[in-house]
Structure formats: structure tokens, C-alpha cells
Amino acid sequence: MANGETLRRIALSLDGTTERPHFDRIAFRVARNYATLAPDGLSANFRFLPDEQAFKCMLLPAVFSPVPNAWGRQGWTQGLLEPMTEEDLEDALETAWRHANPKRRHR
Known part of the structure; x- marks a missing residue:
């Protein structure tokens, strides 16, 4: 079972990650935001490619869903x-981090 503190710990362990306010959320970023944590600490948004999003939503529909807008x-x-395991959270954060980290984007 994951929570906001687990997310913060894993995100900040990823190379170059910083934490800062982003509207009413907390953003985790390298060159750009790759994850945001809701104020209540119960959910987070992750920067995936559309095909990664589709796969995550198909694999764990009770956990992942598209943000309901153009984003x-x-x-x-x-x-x-x-409902997310720590392993699922770590995978989601590492996937999103790769898209925001110019040094790791093509891996």
C-alpha cells in the first residue's frame, strides 16, 4: 500500500528530482514536472506517453485512469x-521521470 510519503521518498531518490508547489499540488520535476501529488495525499498524477497510459489503465483499472481533460x-x-503497491508506484514514477529527464529520455 502506497501513500504520499512513499511517493515523496521514491520521487526524491530519482536523480535530479526536486519538489516544489504547483498550484494546489506538490510537483516533482527534473527538467519539467513528471508527477504531482494531490493536497490530500491520496492520489497523484503521472506524465506517461499515451500508450503507457493505456497499458497502465488496462493493467490496473482500479488504480490508474486518464486525467479527465486535454492533459x-x-x-x-x-x-x-x-490501492497501489510500492512496486507499482516506483514503476510509475520511474516511467514518468524518464520523460522529464533529458538525459534519460531515450532509454
Whole structure:
């Protein structure tokens, strides 16, 4: 079971990640935002490619869903933290981090 503190710990362990406010959320970023944590700490948004989003939503439909707007059509995906395993959270963060890190984008 994951939570906001688990997300913060894993995200900040990824090379170059910083934490800062982003509207009412907390953003985790390298060159750009790759994940945001909701104020209540119960959910997070992740920057995936659209095909990664589709796969995550198909694999874990009770956990992942597209953000319901144009950002969602670009791949931004909401994840509910409580039903997520720590391994699922780590995978989601590492996937999103690769898209925001210019040094790791093509891996």
C-alpha cells in the first residue's frame, strides 16, 4: 500500500528530482514536472506517453485512469495511492521521470 510519503521518498531518490508547489499540488520535476501529488495525499498524477497510459489503465483499472481533460489525452494519468503497491508506484514514477529527464529520455 502506497501513500504520499512513499511517493515523496521514491520521487526524491530519482536523480535530479526536486519538489516544489504547483498550484494546489506538490510537483516533482527534473527538467519539467513528471508527477504531482494531490493536497490530500491520496492520489497523484503521472506524465506517461499515451500508450503507457493505456497499458497502465488496462493493467490496473482500479488504480490508474486518464486525467479527465486535454492533459489526460496527452498521457497525464491519475493514480490512487492506497490501492497501489510500492512496486507499482516506483514503476510509475520511474516511467514518468524518464520523460522529464533529458538525459534519460531515450532509454
